[in-house]
Amino acid sequence: MYGCQQTLISHNNELKAILKYVCAEANKLSNCGLYYARQMYFKAGKIVNKFDLHKQLNKNPHFGALQSQTAQQALTTIAESFKSFLGLLKAYRNGTIADCPKLPNYRKKGLTLVTYPSQAVKLIDHQLRFPLGSKVKTWFGLDAFYLPMPSNLDYKSVREFRILPRGGCFYVEFVYKLESVSSDVNPDFALGIDPGLNNWLTCVSNVGTSFIVDGKHLKSLNQFYNKQISTIKENKPQGFWSNKLASITEKRNRQMRDAVNKAARKVLTHCLNNKIGTLVFGWNKGQKDSSNMGRVNNQKFVSVPTAKLKDRIAQLCEQYGIKFVETEESYTSKASFVDGDFLPIFGEKPEGWKSSGKRTKRGLFRTFADWHINADCNGASNIIRKVATTLGLDLSGVSRGALSTPLRLRIWS
Template identity: 65%
Template structure:
């Protein structure tokens, strides 16, 4: 089975459903000339340019191609957000407007660990290339979980920029950083399947949609160099022979500066990612201080929405109760 594409001219809208034709040959062989799929509620039929049918793990996905108007909100491009990708801390985000946060990656790690364990159990003592319905089902479940996590994480980052008038995102990325990685057997099995590259691409797509400038830069030596001490930050392959950072990374995800201050190690790396391009862009980093690098807010992708919903339910319940108890009613 392969991907099938239908242009807009071949599609028709009938009673809230899209008619997809199958052709005369299919009608002659099977007596079926078309089938129907529901029209998405968030789209207009007139805006659809193409329909694609994608087979994945014994499932079919309908992919709609449509024209999207780009928002032209004028954001301040001098306000910048630096992003350091990782594993336990999936994305560490630091800005020069005095705000920092971390997108927790523990649940993503747990989902991949569960998937690897299940696949290993099912494929035990089987021939190479073995595949069955159970493997297809758990693979599809894992892929949907990753896709949901990517969309949530990218939306949180972009919404943060829109709310704080941040017009530039700097993403630290080394191309091929997973190809020759040596973190040990256990860490490799957790780090390599994490779809950070897809998350980077999704953030880039949303930046284009909302008028945010997206810059990708190499992140060599950003974890070793002390941002607060202003250490020299070499590029990849250009480290001087006698170069040595003034600070040191310690246990429990902390970084000790030359002044014996302890800051978050990943936040220090994200700040250095901004510093990689600060001179080129003429950025002001005066508000990127020790307080921003010490206590970044941790965000859990799947729990945050539930907490917000519970909080809103409590607020609405209290508001309704106060109205019922009002003597004017």
């Protein structure tokens, strides 16, 4: 497993010019590699490998403008994208995937990611030395640029350094090897997660605990962002973009990444504190693409990065030895967990199927026994029940208190 730490580069005008030049040359080299690879595919029906690209383009002026290993990495990425295209094309012909893949296309004029392998970067007096190409030294008299090394990382553990241009800023990414953490957890203890909007994550366990990760603040940030974008773009031509729009978007994206990391950590901490060894996440593939909740609600729902949060939780589970299970969540909100209603799969609902309980008003679910419980907690419990038989989970520990009064956790509290 590998982790990635992203650090914003505080740069002066000289360093910014160097970073822009390096990322622009990498973008041009990528397009040169794409041209050669596309022509080989069109005219010879051949998918090029990375060695062909390295051999054909090592005399290219854009290749010489970059450090040799960095230039090779840019071309290797092109070869890997064509290899992935071939694999997807076979899967499409076999009927494994529904959409026909497209051949990798040229990049737009601008900047792109630059990758330095660890052996190309040296640590000198707590500063990382990033070498430049031989032609840059000849043209401009520069052989390297320097960036500070973060104090929380071990230089020897870093496998790769990346210069990432985004939103008018530059970031340096440190890719490092993650060590697995030994955790005292029990696989019979399970936590069910029901994703939503105001209640971003509703979590119920079979050890009598429950909590909700609040999503109202996150929704508010997205609403304000959309309002700002709409105001600035008003009466502007289609496709209008500016530095201010880029700055606003970058700030919003940082907030979303921060929310994802903090919410995932809250879930993991709860699992470790209660020795929960199985995590069941309810997820319907393509649910955002096919959402039909109206224009306003669709905008709110689609802009919240729940899929990234799911992936982040899965990564943490793998690192800490917690079993992560993803299951479809059809009818989990309608069926009554307390009454043990049958849970159909989407598209396979039996004729005449009816829930024993009913959602009486927003956020409240009434069971057949006239219990009033939290509607999202009912859904989260049913998500565990979807896989309980397969995983051999005992759900007798799901208490009435956990279903009725979940603890609300706020991300930025």
